[in-house]
Amino acid sequence: MIEIERKFLVNSDKFKEEAFKDTRIVQGFLNRDPQRTVRVRLHGDTGVLTVKGASSNRGLSRFEWEKQIEKHEAEALLNYCETGIIDKTRYEVKVNDHIFEVDVFNGDNVGLIIAEIELEHENEAFEKPKWLGQEVTGQIKYYNSQLSKCPFNTWGLNTNK
Template sequence: MQEIERKFLVTSTVFKSEAFQQTRIVQAFLNTHPERTVRVRIKGEQAFLTVKGKSNAAGTIRMEWEKEITVPEAEALLVIAEPGQIEKIRHEVNVGTHVFEVDEFLGENKGLVVAEVELTKENEIFLKPDWLGVEVTGDIRYYNSQLSKNPFKYWKS
């Protein structure tokens, strides 16, 4: 139930040719409280309800609980979610012994591409592909719960 991950901006589209899977994701939040978020997500033909706790100071570790639900249940929950639905294509890429999840955002977050890698320990060493850019782990602007409230297209460069 503990999630350890690091998050990076992506500098090119090379990851697309390296991906072994692409999945469309639609998600929204039932709760975006700073201490916890409750997310409903439709990922391809599956749906999930996820609760995430507050991250540690570095932004790398937090509690995560996830339960698979039916797509009709998720669709009903999306109707009552907070404003600001997130749409993205997730590209999964093998890099060494890890899988990077590269999210190519659509809609109001179009233009933002973020890669995440899940780790088994906070200081775990992992290979970094050439298309990996600046690390944004712990920068709350890049949390999906925040992108739903303050979409990328409204950010000032």
């Protein structure tokens, strides 16, 4: 139940040509406390409830628990979420033995594209595709919970970028 992942900005849309799947995701947060984030997500036609713990010092790992729920349950729970619903399209791209999940954000976060890769251990090697840009692992402003309350389109107005 420990998630180990690295996050990167994406420097081109070439990943779309390599994607084997794309899914719309709508998610909200019932709780955005960094010690125990609780998220509800519509992932296509599937509902998912997720609890995440605090990130490690380097931001590479944290506790994660997920439970699939019915679509209608997720839709109902979205009505009780804190302000700031995230809407994005997730592209899945296989690169050798790994799958990158590339999120193209819509709404207040339009223009932001983030790629994530889940690893078995923190020092696991993986191939970096050409469209992968700057690493942002551990930078809290790129967490979905933060994007829901301080969206990408406000960063130019916020001096605490």
